[in-house]
Amino acid sequence: MKKVAMLVVLAGLCAVAEAKPPLFVERPGALEFSGQLIVRPRQDLNTEGAARARERLTGMVKNYYPEVDEYTIFVPNADRRARGTGENDLAAELMATGDYQYVHPNWICYPLNTPNDPYFPSMWHHANMQSELAWNVTTGSSSILVAMTDTGVDYNHVELQNRVPGYNSASNMAETDGGQIYDIHGHGTHVAGCAAATGNNNTGVAGVGWNLKFMMCRVTDSSGGGAYFEDLTEAARWAVEHGSRTASTSYTGVEYETISTTGDYIDSIGGVYLYAADNSSRDHYYFDWPNVIVVGATDWTDNRAWFSSYGLACDVFAPGDGIWSSTVGNTYAAWSGTSMATPVANGVLGIIWSVNPALTHHEARDIMFNSCDDIGAPGEDNVYGHGRVNLYKAVQAALATLCPADFNGDGFVNGDDYDAFAEVFDVANPAADFNNDGFVNGDDYDLFAEHFDVGC
Incomplete structure (x- = not known):
């Protein structure tokens, strides 16, 4: 400003003769x-x-x-x-x-998907995030609601039946009052599947949280996908006001301060706002919204995807290159973009709350931050933020809030937990920061031992 x-x-x-930019x-x-x-x-x-x-x-x-x-x-x-x-x-x-x-x-803003490479290995991102291990603990709770603000959703898609009625901010009408939610572009259906496509159903793909409930707030009535800025932010506020714990937006425009204002409002009513970093490969060094989780995209090698913006503004990265998900008409496709990474991070938050619904929005956010894989310079940095989200580590951290001594999240407190803690402690892995003070040291070891002696 x-x-x-x-x-x-x-x-x-x-007073200059030249025209000012x-x-x-x-x-x-x-x-x-x-x-x-x-x-x-x-x-x-x-x-x-x-x-x-x-x-x-x-x-x-x-x-x-x-x-x-x-x-x-x-x-x-x-x-x-x-x-x-x-x-x-x-x-x-x-x-x-x-x-x-x-x-x-x-601004009239646009969805953030880019041309994809159809030869990328199918659903590589779950391997990178250790999703399979996380799903041994939970595949998401039907009592947890996450929201996407996008071009709508194909509500007839077999993978997208765990849905609650949403909202159309372009017409200012709730779905229950006649607001149109069906996807008129295709982007929103793919985004929804990234977060919450049903898994283990012998068909198609699996989202981050198979059993999460999701809400779609359609932000446009244009088949081209373009949406007024005000409709993007109003939809996000509506979603959290109407029961969603999150709202994520996969559109252009993250650098404008209205995004921060909506993030502040959503934070004030107990929600989390996520926004895509955009696909222009720019260094977002000049802004940092305190109550918006700005999400960049990684590729299958765990490097920044070539299109993803980065920098001070980015809080986390998530897989976003060649991501297979649902598309309109009961079909599937691999798309790329920070548009895909953002609902993946949204789904991680939903899984964290599925483990412990009593967590505050700040606690859930911090668990996601602190459980990221550090893929840039050591610690939080000005390229990757906290790093790339790791679903299994996030689940472990959420379980620890229920029983801190159950470090491996298997439901028992025994020597396996001590071994698991010692393994990450010995290499100063951030997962061993047991007291969450930003350092891995003897204080963490002592605190873990204290909890271990007590059990649950």
Whole structure:
């Protein structure tokens, strides 16, 4: 936000002959102008200032979202000006007043799948995440609900029957009231399967959590998949307000502050918001949303997938290259993208809660972070974040919250647990950070021994 404010100030102070670059530049097929802006007043304004900020928008307001204090406004005459000029001019004018936290386009965003390689080994990602070992403990609980905000879902697909009614944010209508949820593009059906396709049914594929309940919130009525920014974030808030523990979005636009605002709101009501890092292979070094889990994609060699963005903003990576999942019409395909990685991480959270439903959203999030495989520089880094999610390690960590001494999660406290702990302790594996202080040392060994002596 400081960068934008500085550009506005310099624009007022410097008289130059050259045209100044626009604040916002569209990327066709990724982020496109809509003739609308998303506006949030500064949250520290006094009563007079807040009224002034609202009054300045009179006659332009399309929607207001009180839960996050955001306005969507129409840009006057935007369709009669050079593309993007109206959005940039009005955004600069509003920011120059000092009354707004941010102003940016209500971008038309697009799903984040890329062309896939059909020759990748089928479902390699479960081997990398040790899913089979995790599924020996749980395949997901039907009492745990996770949500995806996307292009809809083929609700007739044999793999996607563990569904609860959702919402259409493009028409502002719940499915139970007639809101259309069927997938009009195809992306959403694949995304849903990555998280929650039914397993062990002698057909097709297996999602991360076979038995998790999932909700689909459709964000677009366009067959091309394009969705207004405001519909993406409103759908995520609706999902958590209506019982989902999570909401994940596999679209462009992660770098804009409205995502952080929605993340803060979802966090405040006890949910977790996940968002795809995007497929532009960019270094997201310039932002870091505290209450949004930004997910990058790995390939089958456990390296960053060639298309995946990375950097400070990314919290975790998950498999996202050549991922087999459900597609419209009871079919299957391997797709690639951070679009696939994000619901995989969403499913990991669902499995963590399946082991211990009493965990808070922060506890579940931290278990996922701390159980990641460290695939970059040692420890948390500014490329891979906490690392690549590991479903089995996450299950082990969740089990430890029920009975800390049952380190291997087999339901018994015995010498096998001591051996398993000693094995990771000897190599300073983060899994041995028993007291969660960020270090593996004698304090962890002593605490584990104390729990072991007590048992469960």
